[in-house]
Structures are given as structure tokens and as C-alpha cells.
Amino acid sequence: MHTNPILSGFNPDPSIVSTPDGYYLATSSFEYLPGLPIYYSKDLKDWALVGHVATREEQVRLANVPTPGGVWAPTLRYRDGVFYLIVSVFLGGRGCVVFTATDPAGPWSDGITIGAVDGIDPDLAWDQNGTAYVTFARHPDAIRQVRVDLATGEALEQPRALWPGSGLYSPEGPHLYRRGDWWYLIAAEGGTDRGHAVTVARSRRPDGPFESAPHNPILTAAGTGSPVQNTGHADLVELPDGGTAMVLLGVRPVGLTQAFSPLGREAFLTGVEWQDGWPQACLPVMGGTRPEQVEYHFTHGEGADHPAWIGVRRMPVEFTAPTSKGLLVTGDGSSMGSPRPCFLAQRQRHLRMEFRAVLSVAAGSGGVAVRNAEDNWFGIEASQGQGQDCDGVRITARAVVAGFDRTWEATLPTGDVELAIIASPPPSDFSAGAVGGDRIRLTARAAGTGASPEEVLLAELDGRHWAFETAKAFTGRAFGVYAVDGEVLVRRVPYRGED
Secondary structure (H helix, E strand, O other): OOOOOOEOOOOOOOEEEEEOOEEEEEOOOEOEEOEEEEEEEOOOOOOEEEEEEEOOHHHOOOOOOOOOOEEEEEEEEEEOOEEEEEEEEEOOOOEEEEEEEOOOOOOOOOOEEOOOOOOEEEEEEEOOOOOEEEEEEEOOOEEEEEEEEOOOOEEOOOOEEEEOOOOOOOOEEEEEEEEOOEEEEEEEEOOOOOOOEEEEEEEOOOOOOOEEOOOOOOEEOOOOOOOOEEEEEEEEEEOOOOOEEEEEEEEOOEOOOOOEOOOOOEEEEEEEEEEOOEEEEOOOOOOOOOOEEEEEEOOOOOOOOOOOOEEEOOOHHHOEEEOOOOEEEEOOOOOOOOOOOEEEEEEOOOOEEEEEEEEEEEEEEEEEEEEEEOOEEEEEEEEEOOOOOOOOEEEEEEEEEOOEEEEEEEEEOOOOEEEEEEEEOOOOOOOOOOOOOOEEEEEEEEOOOOOOOOOEEEEEEEHHHHOHHHHOOOOOOEEEEEEEEEEEEEEEEEEEEEO
8 A cells, every 4th residue: 555645745747667676756846956856666655765867957957947937747767777857947948858867866967958849748758669759748739749869869850749638728748658559648638727637548659640538537636525636647657467557746735625735736646447448547545644753963064965955946055065063054145035045945745844943143144934936935034133223133034925025023032043834734624714724833932052942923824825726836835944145054954744
């Protein structure tokens, strides 16, 4: 039995391969670096983050890509001992790129650009002669295809229309497979919101013509009360026992009306049955994520080299450095509203989350934050007060949504401070607050030697304003520590989560 979601926190557009030593899975990462995380599982039950494809900004060229652009919808494939990952870096990035590696944990190649692919969500498949086919989405032509030389990135023909979809909105996310005498084309339709669905067509040839399944869509949560919504953008994998499984994205909305999804689009797994030569999938069974309690101690020279740490359009190593007293996060004047903040982050992985950071701002200013986008974040910033107005550490909580920006202030004694962000789901009955989002508390307290443990509640927020449905950043919440100016010394970072 596996637990859904198989990857909690934003991990949309999952693509999976089966290899002799287990399964590997890649997901979208948009504006974050390192990008294109690679997960491994021996049995489809337990998953571990083993590395990233994009560990250098020049591999994807994200520096000037706006939100929600960046690294969209990869396809991961395995052939003759080599791993291939094809992806589009959208809205000003590098375009369609194919990366290769013999070890999926990396390092990966610099990548070959395929200029003929002028769309999104590219897929990679080979026919029996070894010819590579790239199938992708481009509006308004729906699903398109082109044969390519993977060694050079050159197209072997002009891209052509392949399949218009089953008739739902926005056909995209194609994946092409051969099974027996048929080629199957899986697609995502209905948009990535509540109408999201998985559809399928088949042909005797990889280049078509394709006929739609008579019972499309083969999976959707639209119009259901399923705790997993927005299900779609699927990829199939064959199992050792001859069965088939499907990975797909979905969201876990909270509250009475299931209207707001704090964590964004996560990765799920479900079974597939074949009926009359067509696949049919079941909605993923919700299992809930496993409780997690982890603490990062930085006072013994540890750095931010754990693969879970990510940065916004820059690698964490660019603005962090380990020291014997803590992790040094160096600011360059960029705020959390900047395109490239000095923000060391991780994906929020649980609906009930408590994140704390003990830090010193004696030589700079910064704090903790939860981010969806430049105009959608909240956090707590600390700075050393100066003069008669503030003899101590100035604390400022701030909540930002497009068109809304509010702050709350407090003062703590000089010394280390502990800043905390605590989130909990809203009630699921008819009590007060049930139709809103999760409840978020921003707190602070002194953390120096002999300091009083009294905690100051700075603000309470309704998380509906920082959910996937309202932020529209295509990712989900990322929590972490940041610096604006000077140097912020991070002593330790505990995270506790459960659902």
C-alpha cells in the first residue's frame, strides 16, 4: 500500500520511469533552483529526493523569467542505460531542452535545445527504428509532434498537428507510449483547475492518426466530492506483475467548500485497468502524508546543501555560507517582493505546519517567510533597532497579496530571536471560519541566554489569500529564511508537520 500524495508539497506534472533498480520520478520546479527534482522509489511506496537535473542557472536560464514561467512539465525517460529528461523553460527561458545522465542523481548534461518545439509540455518517445518523436502542446493547435535528432537538436521534419484532444478545454501534457500493436497518447485537458482531466487516444502509428477513447475522460475529479481535486497531467508506468500505474497531479483543498489548496499541486499515484484495449484509472485514494519532525542545526558548520533547500531563480550557494556559529545568509538589498530574493526555502509539505527559525540580526536584517510569488507572501522580518525609538530588535510581520500589503510591529530585547509561522487547517464543519482557508499565526520571541520564553502573537491570517487558487503562481507555498541587507546568522531551523 502506498500513501497519497506520494510527494507532498508542490510537485506538479510528475513523470515516471521504471528501471532495473526501481522507479525514478521528475516534477516541475518553475522559478526555483536547483530545478527539476528527481525522486527515487524501490517499490512505489517510499520516495526519496536524490538530486536535481538543473544545478546550474545556465542550464535553464531562469534569471529573467517572470512568475509563473520557468521549468514546466518535464518528461523523464530511460533507454539503453541512459536517462533523458525533456522540458520547456517557458516565458523567456531556454526553450525546449533535452538533458541526459547515466546516473539520475546527477550530474546531468548541459542540455541540447530543440528549436522546432515552440510549445509546452514536451514528451519524448522512440519508434522501433530508434527515431525520436517529440510530442508537445501548442495553442490553438492542441497536440503537435516533430521527429528530431537528439544528438544535435535538429528537427527531421516540420512540426505537425497530431490530435485536437477529446473536446475539453486546453489539451496539453501529452505522453506517448507503445503497448502491443497500439500507440497510446495520454493528455491533460480541462485546465489545471477543477475541470482537470486525463484523456486518451490511440493509433497504430506513433505519428497518427489518433482516435479518441469512447469513454473519455479516463480520470477526473470534476463534480465529485473527492478530497483530491484538479486531478490530471498523468504519466503511465508498467509494473513487474504486468499491471499499470499512473502518476498524476492533484490538490488537497481544505474547508467546508473545498475551495482553497495551501500546498499547491502535489504528486499522486493510482491504479490503471485495461478494458477493451483502453486504459481506465481510479481516482487516487487519499492516505494523508506521514508526520514529519526535522531540525536543521547550523551551529556546527553545516551548510544549505541538503537537496530539499531551494532558491528563487538562483542557487542557495550564491547567498549562503556555513560558519561555526550558524548559517550565514547574506542579503543584497532584495526583498521578498523581488524577483531574486536571498531566500533559502523548502516546500511546505503538510497542511498542519509549524516552522521556526532561531537567528541573529546583529549584522543585518531578514527573517522567515512563506512565498507563492513576488506579490503573494507573508513573513516576519527582524532588524537591530537603533536610537531612542527602538532599543532592541525590531520585529515586523508582513502579509502581501496583490492589492493588499499590511504590517504589524513589535520590539524584542537585543539578542537572538525565534520567529515562527504556524499553520493549521480550518474546520470542516459549519463552524466559524469553515469556508475560509487554513489559519496562519505569525509569532516571535527572544531566544538569547536568559531570555523570557514569552511569545508575541504578531498576526493571524486567513490562508485563503495564499492558496493555489488565489496566488496563481503554479507552484505552492515555500517556507524558509531570508536576508535583505547585511548578514543574517541562522542558528537552527525546526520543521514539524502533520495532516
